[in-house]
Amino acid sequence: MQRPTSVTVFGILNIVFAALGVLGLIASIALFFMPSDSNNPVIKIMHENAAYALWLKVCIPLGVLSCAALLAAGIGLLRLKPWARKLSIGYAIYAIVFGIVGMVVNFIFLVEPMVKEAQNQQGPEAAGAIGGAIGGSFGGCFGLIYPVLLLIFMLRPTVVSAFQSSAPSPT
Numbered sequence: 001m002q003r004p005t006s007v008t009v010f011g012i013l014n015i016v017f018a019a020l021g022v023l024g025l026i027a028s029i030a031l032f033f034m035p036s037d038s039n040n041p042v043i044k045i046m047h048e049n050a051a052y053a054l055w056l057k058v059c060i061p062l063g064v065l066s067c068a069a070l071l072a073a074g075i076g077l078l079r080l081k082p083w084a085r086k087l088s089i090g091y092a093i094y095a096i097v098f099g100i101v102g103m104v105v106n107f108i109f110l111v112e113p114m115v116k117e118a119q120n121q122q123g124p125e126a127a128g129a130i131g132g133a134i135g136g137s138f139g140g141c142f143g144l145i146y147p148v149l150l151l152i153f154m155l156r157p158t159v160v161s162a163f164q165s166s167a168p169s170p171t
Helices: 005-031 041-048 050-078 082-119 124-142 145-154 157-165
Strands: none
Touching (some): 005 041, 005 050, 005 082, 005 145, 041 050, 050 082, 082 124, 082 145, 082 157
């Protein structure tokens, strides 16, 4: 059986998103070294709210593991390894659940405080706070698109059969 095009596409995308994830992790780590007197409301909240800072500290090692899994799955998909399809499914489920949890946490610790702050302000500061809250919410939803598509495609019958036929036959 010929390799489904979707397997090649998702193999490449897994590798690309793993690399982008590493860049995001570097940016997240840099946030911890930003001064707390910054005008950035996210940095202020992170420094003032121990629970949110802890959340970010938990997210970083989990992000490293998920990037490693995504990279390995991408390479494995390109090599048509059966474990790579399973790892991709596992990653997709993890990313969907973690993405939803992350949106809830960000809503509690970022969006609500920013909207409350915007109610006390006027002008560009208020608009920026509301725009950031709305943008962050849409960004969280947008981030769920890839893992949902990955899950759907890895469960398609043509993909399942491609990985079954590439498995070594028992002797």
